[in-house]
Amino acid sequence: METCIFCQIISKKSEAYIIYEDDLMCCFLDKFPINTGHVLVVPKKHYPEFRDVDTLSLHAIMEIAQKVTIALEDILDTDGITVMQNNGMFKDVEHYHMHIIPRFQNDGFSWNEPNVMVASNTFSSLKDVLQGYLLKSSAEKGPS
Numbered sequence: 001m002e003t004c005i006f007c008q009i010i011s012k013k014s015e016a017y018i019i020y021e022d023d024l025m026c027c028f029l030d031k032f033p034i035n036t037g038h039v040l041v042v043p044k045k046h047y048p049e050f051r052d053v054d055t056l057s058l059h060a061i062m063e064i065a066q067k068v069t070i071a072l073e074d075i076l077d078t079d080g081i082t083v084m085q086n087n088g089m090f091k092d093v094e095h096y097h098m099h100i101i102p103r104f105q106n107d108g109f110s111w112n113e114p115n116v117m118v119a120s121n122t123f124s125s126l127k128d129v130l131q132g133y134l135l136k137s138s139a140e141k142g143p144s
Contacts, residue, residue, distance in 0.1 A: 006042045006095040020068070024060045027068060030099070034109050037072050037102040041065050047096045050087050061098055068100050077101045082109070 008014035010026050017029040019039065030038040036040070041064055043057040053061070069081045080103040103109065 003094050004046060004093070006093055007038075007046055007095065010042070010044050020064060022060070024057050025031055025064060027064060033101075034099075035102045035104065035107055037076050037078075039068050039072070039100040041068065041098040041100065043096060048094050050085060050096055053096050065100055072100065072102045076102050080113075081103045 002008075005014060006026075009016040009018075009028060010021075014105045016031070018026060020027040021044075025041060025043050027039055029110070030040050041061050043053055043061060045054070045057065047057075053136050065083060069083065072078060072081060082101040082103055083098065084101070085091075085098045086122065091097075101109070
């Protein structure tokens with residue numbers, strides 16, 4: 001997609017600090033990092049959402065995310081790593097991407113967890129619905 005900044009980076013029409021790329025993905029430093037060393041892992045094929053990404057690319061993304069995580073931990077002597085991605089209205093670029101964020105004690109980045117109370121019958125009902133959906137989804141796909 002011509003208007004997608006990540007597609008422009010992948011096609012070298014826009015500059016980025018690319019740290020790794022292969023046939024399936026491109027990894028580069030986030031230009032607006034949460035912390036120094038914040039890396040984005042992006043499939044080369046344009047997928048708007050996580051649910052759209054093909055299985056081969058997902059496996060490659062997870063594999064390189066683990067390698068980037070290890071490299072950041074070793075090179076930057078981090079206190080931890082946050083690996084995350086957002087979907088729908090919560091993402092800032094309409095191209096699936098995973099964030100790998102080096103973390104340091106007192107770095108100011110936080111995960112704000114609201115105090116949501118869920119009744120046990122809601123948990124039970126949701127468990128049943130999700131299990132049914134996943135079983136149906138697996139059966140429709142057929143054997144791997």
